[in-house]
Amino acid sequence: MKPMLLYYYESPNARTACAVARHVRAPVEFVRIELRQGEHRRPEFLAINPNGKVPVLVDGDTTIWESPAIAAYLAQKTGSELWPSAPSQQVELLRWTHWGAAHFNRHAGSLFFERVAKPIFGLGAPDAATVEEAGKHLRHFAKVLDTHLRERRYLLGDALSTADFAVAAMLPWTRAAQLPLDDYAHLGQWYARIEALPAWRQPYPDADAVDMAA
Ligand SMILES: N[C@@H](CCC(=O)N[C@@H](CS)C(=O)NCC(=O)O)C(=O)O
Numbered sequence: 001m002k003p004m005l006l007y008y009y010e011s012p013n014a015r016t017a018c019a020v021a022r023h024v025r026a027p028v029e030f031v032r033i034e035l036r037q038g039e040h041r042r043p044e045f046l047a048i049n050p051n052g053k054v055p056v057l058v059d060g061d062t063t064i065w066e067s068p069a070i071a072a073y074l075a076q077k078t079g080s081e082l083w084p085s086a087p088s089q090q091v092e093l094l095r096w097t098h099w100g101a102a103h104f105n106r107h108a109g110s111l112f113f114e115r116v117a118k119p120i121f122g123l124g125a126p127d128a129a130t131v132e133e134a135g136k137h138l139r140h141f142a143k144v145l146d147t148h149l150r151e152r153r154y155l156l157g158d159a160l161s162t163a164d165f166a167v168a169a170m171l172p173w174t175r176a177a178q179l180p181l182d183d184y185a186h187l188g189q190w191y192a193r194i195e196a197l198p199a200w201r202q203p204y205p206d207a208d209a210v211d212m213a214a
Helices: 013-025 068-078 087-121 126-151 163-166 185-195
Strands: 006-010 028-032 056-059 062-065
Touching: 006 013, 006 087, 013 028, 013 068, 013 163, 056 068, 062 068, 062 185, 068 087, 068 163, 087 126, 126 185, 163 185
Parallel strands: 006 028
Antiparallel strands: 006 056, 056 062
């Protein structure tokens, strides 16, 4: 049987997929795509993900892009509790995962792009208006998350799920991207729990690998 291939880079969304793969001990072979060399724009990569982005999972005839979908696939395939069995919890998981992509990580991602990605890829100085706007929106959504976590250990309650791995995607870059999250204590305590997971601390195949400019 062919191994599953997980295409990744040491970057936020790819990190989520790698961390879940490690946490559930999925039998994946990691394939590093060097974004700085433009490997994600090569025809052979675009053939598996026409978006030209990592992560991507290839399992035989099945190809999946979008980190939350990869996380769900790996958790389901390994029978991990990161994918809850109760339909109501599955809906909760989708709710928070979608919220993460549409709101929290959209704005955290803008700050990541302006302050971390632009310098690495030589794309110029951060745009002050974008930084201001993203910071304002991020504070709004951080408060929503902080309030939700006041009485919960994880997004779904007591149990860790793929939603936690997805929503936390940008947080290893809190300092580098200067995410304005200091005022949200429950959010901070939740993220400390995620950070304590060995798979989150070292999601990559190379034990010496470090997150992109974190
Ligand atoms: N929604 C996608 C986002 C994927 C994404 O933005 N990947 C980044 C790295 S974290 C990437 O490949 N960027 C390269 C580019 O856009 O040129 C997911 O969650 O997988």
